Amino acid sequence: MSERTVRASERRRESTDASLKQIGNIIYSQIQNREFPWIMMQSRSTDNIVYDPELGQYILGSRTIRRHSRNIRHIRPFTQMVWTAWFARELVHLRKTSTLREVYYSARGQADIEFKGQSESDGIITDLEVALNRPREDFNIFPEERSAIFGDLTIEYTVPGYEGRRMNLTDHPDGVMIGPAVTSSEFVETSADKVLVIEKGAMFTRLVEEKAHDKFNALLIHTAGQSPRSTRNIIHRLNKNHGLPVYIFTDGDPWGIHIAMVIISGSANAAHLRGLATPEGKWIGVWATDILDYKLPTENLTDNDLKRLKELKTDPRYKGDIWQREIDIFLKIGKKAELEAFSRYGLTYIVDEYLPAKLEAV
Amino acid sequence: MTQVVYQSISPSDFFYRNREIAGFSNPSRAIYSAVRELLENSLDACEVQRVPPDIYLRLTELAASETGSNIYMLRIEDNGTGLPSDQIPNCFGKVFYGSKYILKQARGTFGLGGTITILYGQITTHEPVTIVSSIGGDIHEYEMMIDIEHNRPLILGHTVTKNKKAWRGTVVQLQLEGDYSRIKSRLIEYIKQTAMVNPFASITFVDPRGRLFRFERGTEKMPPLPSAVNPHPHGVDVEAFRRFISITKTRNMKTFMIEHFQGVRQTSAEKFLKSADINPKTKPSSLKPEDIVKLVRAARKYSDFKRPDPSCLSPIGEELLETGIRKELKLTEDDFLKVVTRKPSTYLGYPFIVEVAIAYGKSISKQFKGGITIIRFANRIPLLFDESSGVVWKAINRNINWSTYKVFGDTSLVIAVHVCSTKIPYKTVGKEYMADQPEVEREVGNAIRNAARNLRLYISRSIRIAHERRRLDIFGKYLPKIAEFSAKLSDREEQPDIEPLLKAVSASIPEVERKIKEMPTLVGENS
Numbered sequence: 078m079s080e081r082t083v084r085a086s087e088r089r090r091e092s093t094d095a096s097l098k099q100i101g102n103i104i105y106s107q108i109q110n111r112e113f114p115w116i117m118m119q120s121r122s123t124d125n126i127v128y129d130p131e132l133g134q135y136i137l138g139s140r141t142i143r144r145h146s147r148n149i150r151h152i153r154p155f156t157q158m159v160w161t162a163w164f165a166r167e168l169v170h171l172r173k174t175s176t177l178r179e180v181y182y183s184a185r186g187q188a189d190i191e192f193k194g195q196s197e198s199d200g201i202i203t204d205l206e207v208a209l210n211r212p213r214e215d216f217n218i219f220p221e222e223r224s225a226i227f228g229d230l231t232i233e234y235t236v237p238g239y240e241g242r243r244m245n246l247t248d249h250p251d252g253v254m255i256g257p258a259v260t261s262s263e264f265v266e267t268s269a270d271k272v273l274v275i276e277k278g279a280m281f282t283r284l285v286e287e288k289a290h291d292k293f294n295a296l297l298i299h300t301a302g303q304s305p306r307s308t309r310n311i312i313h314r315l316n317k318n319h320g321l322p323v324y325i326f327t328d329g330d331p332w333g334i335h336i337a338m339v340i341i342s343g344s345a346n347a348a349h350l351r352g353l354a355t356p357e358g359k360w361i362g363v364w365a366t367d368i369l370d371y372k373l374p375t376e377n378l379t380d381n382d383l384k385r386l387k388e389l390k391t392d393p394r395y396k397g398d399i400w401q402r403e404i405d406i407f408l409k410i411g412k413k414a415e416l417e418a419f420s421r422y423g424l425t426y427i428v429d430e431y432l433p434a435k436l437e438a439v
Numbered sequence: 440m441t442q443v444v445y446q447s448i449s450p451s452d453f454f455y456r457n458r459e460i461a462g463f464s465n466p467s468r469a470i471y472s473a474v475r476e477l478l479e480n481s482l483d484a485c486e487v488q489r490v491p492p493d494i495y496l497r498l499t500e501l502a503a504s505e506t507g508s509n510i511y512m513l514r515i516e517d518n519g520t521g522l523p524s525d526q527i528p529n530c531f532g533k534v535f536y537g538s539k540y541i542l543k544q545a546r547g548t549f550g551l552g553g554t555i556t557i558l559y560g561q562i563t564t565h566e567p568v569t570i571v572s573s574i575g576g577d578i579h580e581y582e583m584m585i586d587i588e589h590n591r592p593l594i595l596g597h598t599v600t601k602n603k604k605a606w607r608g609t610v611v612q613l614q615l616e617g618d619y620s621r622i623k624s625r626l627i628e629y630i631k632q633t634a635m636v637n638p639f640a641s642i643t644f645v646d647p648r649g650r651l652f653r654f655e656r657g658t659e660k661m662p663p664l665p666s667a668v669n670p671h672p673h674g675v676d677v678e679a680f681r682r683f684i685s686i687t688k689t690r691n692m693k694t695f696m697i698e699h700f701q702g703v704r705q706t707s708a709e710k711f712l713k714s715a716d717i718n719p720k721t722k723p724s725s726l727k728p729e730d731i732v733k734l735v736r737a738a739r740k741y742s743d744f745k746r747p748d749p750s751c752l753s754p755i756g757e758e759l760l761e762t763g764i765r766k767e768l769k770l771t772e773d774d775f776l777k778v779v780t781r782k783p784s785t786y787l788g789y790p791f792i793v794e795v796a797i798a799y800g801k802s803i804s805k806q807f808k809g810g811i812t813i814i815r816f817a818n819r820i821p822l823l824f825d826e827s828s829g830v831v832w833k834a835i836n837r838n839i840n841w842s843t844y845k846v847f848g849d850t851s852l853v854i855a856v857h858v859c860s861t862k863i864p865y866k867t868v869g870k871e872y873m874a875d876q877p878e879v880e881r882e883v884g885n886a887i888r889n890a891a892r893n894l895r896l897y898i899s900r901s902i903r904i905a906h907e908r909r910r911l912d913i914f915g916k917y918l919p920k921i922a923e924f925s926a927k928l929s930d931r932e933e934q935p936d937i938e939p940l941l942k943a944v945s946a947s948i949p950e951v952e953r954k955i956k957e958m959p960t961l962v963g964e965n966s
Binding site for chain 2: 101162
């Protein structure tokens with residue numbers, strides 16, 4: 078077992094614990110000083126979220142707000158935040174992980190502070206991230222697992238009971254669920270020279286079956302729609318720390334485009350966090366151009382699709398030539414195509430013909 | 440060929456044939472009207488005597504019938520002025536005989552309240568009425584009936600007894616047909632409202648089932664008696680004018696105007712007569728009928744007479760009305776009550792005064808369902824029927840936007856409106872609701888708005904208090920949690936002290952509470 082790995086994760090755990098305790102200290106002494114307690118944090122309101130072209134992602138601006146318990150509208154979320162901080166510190170102490178949904182349920186029975194719905198508890202957790210300037214994964218709160226990874230990557234666990242154990246991600250042919258254990262693991266070694274990110278489960282399974290990982294010497298990652306933060310973090314690490322180029326393959330419609338963009342440039346929701354974006358990632362399809370070039374079976378763009386395309390066109394993240402060009406073509410042809418559209422040419426066409434061509438091109 | 444027979448009928452005969460116009464239209468209504476007429480007579484008798492009324496009313500069922508219409512004995516005793524022995528037969532046995540045919544505010548003005556009741560009892564049961572009365576001397580007891588055809592009393596017996604205890608007052612006992620069960624709640628409501636506007640009266644009512652309802656007086660104070668006044672020229676009609684001409688002792692029209700009318704002085708008499716094109720020196724008796732018509736028309740148009748004299752009016756007054764409403768609506772210190780007595784005003788030459796009371800609070804919402812409950816009085820008589828046809832209903836429900844006063848559909852509110860006048864603008868002979876005379880409507884509206892402005896202040900302060908309490912509640916709920924978890928989060932055993940913070944939040948509450956208590960006396964101006 079590697080000493081380095083354990084020490085790094087242990088250091089992280091200790092500093093998270095200290096910063097949570099620090100919040101308790103601040104509030105405690107504010108009350109002792111006969112002051113209504115408050116916490117200063119960066120504002121998450123939309124006018125304080127700005128696009129940073131340097132970083133290639135959204136960041137929070139300089140405006141800060143005080144969440145103040147003297148304010149009748151703030152006192153409930155304030156109390157919930159103090160409770161959540163306490164709950165998070167318990168998780169860190171006990172070396173337990175939890176999910177967003179569990180946090181929502183754990184507050185049940187806490188009269189007056191229990192959450193009205195999961196979106197409320199999710200919001201409070203995000204507030205805590207902003208206040209501490211740490212992702213919630215640091216205090217062991219993870220989203221529901223739904224995305225997966227497959228390919229020749231050896232990881233070393235840091236979770237209790239598995240410290241130092243290693244595993245190769247080709248061991249399980251369905252792919253390995255990206256949960257807390259994978260997310261918190263260290264990446265030991267890989268023979269892959271690229272990462273291939275796929276939006277849909279069916280296509281991911283097809284690529285595994287067709288041994289795309291061997292054929293392209295790639296790690297395969299399945300995002301299951303809009304990718305969870307832990308998955309984006311893994312993509313980020315593979316790209317940044319291990320130098321693997323990232324290729325993203327989604328449906329050919331505005332929603333698919335945006336799945337790719339969030340992996341590349343991050344989301345406004347996570348503007349307070351770093352280490353989630355992969356600016357060097359490349360969206361390789363399905364492009365509008367592909368629809369024309371490969372004569373893919375299509376569906377018509379709906380009004381909703383058209384509206385979304387127009388929004389994307391003015392979004393600062395979409396400034397690049399490729400994006401503008403593809404959006405224009407989508408708008409022009411009024412059509413969209415799913416990944417599965419390639420099945421028209423046979424089940425293996427996508428692995429045998431399309432992907433090699435696209436990877437070649439970029 | 441039919442022969443047409445022409446005959447005149449006596450007033451008694453007229454009411455015998457048209458008893459529904461006096462409120463005796465059906466058996467249950469008859470009970471209501473009988474009680475009402477006798478009770479009002481008794482109240483008037485006490486007020487003239489300036490003694491706080493002690494009135495005892497009893498309704499006893501004598502015989503039941505299957506149709507629901509039973510025979511009852513109605514007995515009323517008062518401690519009023521009493522009647523001189525020689526006046527008793529006429530007062531109770533002759534229609535249109537009484538002491539109220541002068542121009543001042545009184546409860547009844549038909550002069551037949553008592554008599555029509557006796558008349559109704561007689562025609563439904565054919566039993567005599569018993570009247571016992573004393574003005575301090577001997578006690579006279581009459582047993583009598585009414586000779587309907589000739590409009591005169593028919594005395595069946597007269598006994599005189601010594602008055603050892605110096606009793607003064609009147610007792611009337613009669614039998615009548617009616618139906619109590621259907622009118623019970625209205626009748627009790629009527630007596631209750633009567634007690635409300637006569638807070639100096641104690642009224643006891645024993646109903647046919649032997650239940651006793653006691654309405655205790657809340658004060659001994661009585662409003663001043665109204666004085667009798669001459670009519671105002673604006674309100675006089677041709678017939679009244681003609682009567683004055685026929686009895687006047689004045690020698691010329693100028694003195695005639697000054698003597699027989701109020702609000703007319705030397706100069707206004709001259710100017711008015713000039714406007715009517717009548718020579719001030721004309722002898723009244725020499726006026727031709729067309730001159731009288733001309734004068735009456737000119738009087739309506741002439742605008743420089745003094746305003747009608749309100750001294751003939753007897754408003755209840757803010758203090759007494761407040762006492763009455765507080766006691767009958769069982770208001771507590773915490774409830775809101777604002778009473779407004781407006782300055783006198785006039786319509787068509789008749790002076791009138793509007794008084795309004797608005798009650799609001801927990802006691803009200805307990806007794807009444809949501810919405811505005813209207814209580815109406817005219818010359819201190821409760822009006823219980825045809826509410827939605829009257830001017831008060833219109834003023835409240837049509838003319839006022841209640842949301843301005845923070846009153847909404849589910850707010851329980853009681854609004855009492857009293858209009859007193861020498862002539863209440865009743866719309867029908869049943870005297871159950873007032874017509875929407877523009878001047879009366881305006882005054883009623885102004886009075887209500889006046890009181891409602893205070894209500895708005897009260898409600899907004901109540902809202903503020905509730906708001907402050909809720910704030911305190913919220914802080915009281917969350918601060919302990921913050922203390923608990925901040926202590927746990929920072930590994931401390933002891934929780935921080937939140938008392939100083941809670942004190943800071945609640946500091947403003949006593950201040951607002953003090954203000955709300957002061958409310959009813961804050962603004963009382965007429966405007």
